[in-house]
Amino acid sequence: MSDRSTDSPLAVPAPAEVHRALPVATRNRARIATMALFFVAGMMYASWGVHVPTVRDRFHLSPALLSYALFAVAGGSIASMTSIGGWIARVGTRRACLAGGLTLSISGALILVVPTYGLLLAVLALFGVGMATLDVAMNAEASAVEEALGRPIMSSLHGMFSLGGMAGAAVGGALLSRGMAPALHLALASSLNALVLIVSCPAVLPHVPHAAHADASKSGNRWRTPALWALGAIALIALIAEGAMYDWATVYMRDVVVATPAVASAAYAAFSGGMAAARFAGDAVRARFGAPQLVMASASLACVGMIGALLLPYPVAALTGFTLMGLGLANMMPVLFAAAARVKGIHAAEGLAHVAGIAYVGLLLGPVVIGGVTQVTTLPIGLSVVALCAAVVAVAGPKVLARLGI
Numbered sequence: 001m002s003d004r005s006t007d008s009p010l011a012v013p014a015p016a017e018v019h020r021a022l023p024v025a026t027r028n029r030a031r032i033a034t035m036a037l038f039f040v041a042g043m044m045y046a047s048w049g050v051h052v053p054t055v056r057d058r059f060h061l062s063p064a065l066l067s068y069a070l071f072a073v074a075g076g077s078i079a080s081m082t083s084i085g086g087w088i089a090r091v092g093t094r095r096a097c098l099a100g101g102l103t104l105s106i107s108g109a110l111i112l113v114v115p116t117y118g119l120l121l122a123v124l125a126l127f128g129v130g131m132a133t134l135d136v137a138m139n140a141e142a143s144a145v146e147e148a149l150g151r152p153i154m155s156s157l158h159g160m161f162s163l164g165g166m167a168g169a170a171v172g173g174a175l176l177s178r179g180m181a182p183a184l185h186l187a188l189a190s191s192l193n194a195l196v197l198i199v200s201c202p203a204v205l206p207h208v209p210h211a212a213h214a215d216a217s218k219s220g221n222r223w224r225t226p227a228l229w230a231l232g233a234i235a236l237i238a239l240i241a242e243g244a245m246y247d248w249a250t251v252y253m254r255d256v257v258v259a260t261p262a263v264a265s266a267a268y269a270a271f272s273g274g275m276a277a278a279r280f281a282g283d284a285v286r287a288r289f290g291a292p293q294l295v296m297a298s299a300s301l302a303c304v305g306m307i308g309a310l311l312l313p314y315p316v317a318a319l320t321g322f323t324l325m326g327l328g329l330a331n332m333m334p335v336l337f338a339a340a341a342r343v344k345g346i347h348a349a350e351g352l353a354h355v356a357g358i359a360y361v362g363l364l365l366g367p368v369v370i371g372g373v374t375q376v377t378t379l380p381i382g383l384s385v386v387a388l389c390a391a392v393v394a395v396a397g398p399k400v401l402a403r404l405g406i
Helices: 015-020 024-050 052-058 063-091 093-110 117-149 154-177 182-203 211-219 226-255 261-289 291-311 315-329 332-340 348-376 379-403
Strands: none
Touching: 015 117, 024 052, 024 093, 024 117, 024 154, 024 182, 052 063, 063 093, 063 117, 063 348, 093 117, 093 182, 117 154, 117 332, 117 348, 154 182, 154 261, 154 332, 226 261, 226 291, 226 315, 226 332, 226 348, 226 379, 261 291, 261 315, 261 332, 291 315, 291 332, 291 379, 315 379, 332 348, 332 379, 348 379
């Protein structure tokens, strides 16, 4: 991974070499700190998600106005992806994680206390910027820790994000059911997020400037790198499928399977549980068989799960299919993000920002695409797009990764 010239006495060591030379205890502390960052990021995002109905009711929003509010978060995230990669490359992941996380905390605490809808949109956009900054920075840090330790850890870190999301949703729901004021809940979640950031960030790996990476950032090479566009395209297709599952799985259970409300709501849990479980197993599989093989097997499993749920519209079969979908899609982003951080000539943060910016468009497109197809056909046909996306990833993903030598 080093691109220094060993013949020159002025050669600058690559960051990976510097990090691998750190004491084992320092590298392990960095891993634990990064796990904490992923967990609180998931917790914070879920804490906001719990309050989507609260925002609707507090500001008396129509479905259209609520959709604009939700888009403000996504818009802030995607817009910031165009510039934060270069900034993170200059200042390092430690400062970027702290800045992004504190922005997330401050804006999160303000969501339910701003007095007007216009200010709400601004705060939600800032929330999206903070989330995107923390997301790219902690994934860049995860890639650095992975290289420093010499073994895959990206999937388990994304598993911590999933656990944080599940914990945030569960604790938030419990506190609200006991009568806690929504604004107080978000304030407490934001305070916890800030506290974990302040405690964890000093253990993040030290920033090591690299001349070659700085030159790449200034030249804008990432916009002309086919490898990043290819990874972004695969990630976008994968997130179309993932986004569709989050929004349409419960609807399918209710309208097509005709399940009870309790069973229908289990569709989201089955999918999310499958994702969390597979992420904690993904690193071992990637270490043994390689990233291309993991992506092919995972995407194939997701495709089979979706087809099974569509062909057998019965509660047990559908829930099993959604669980397989979660297992299959779980390691798409960890593997693709790890690959984006290793594209030669591009700083890890720049590569991650580029691929993530493309991918998150898929998260927005997924529900819309399924809804559009369903509007002119049926929901099972609409959800067949999810199976098609998984099949495309199973075929194209391994080829892209193998071409990059991942």
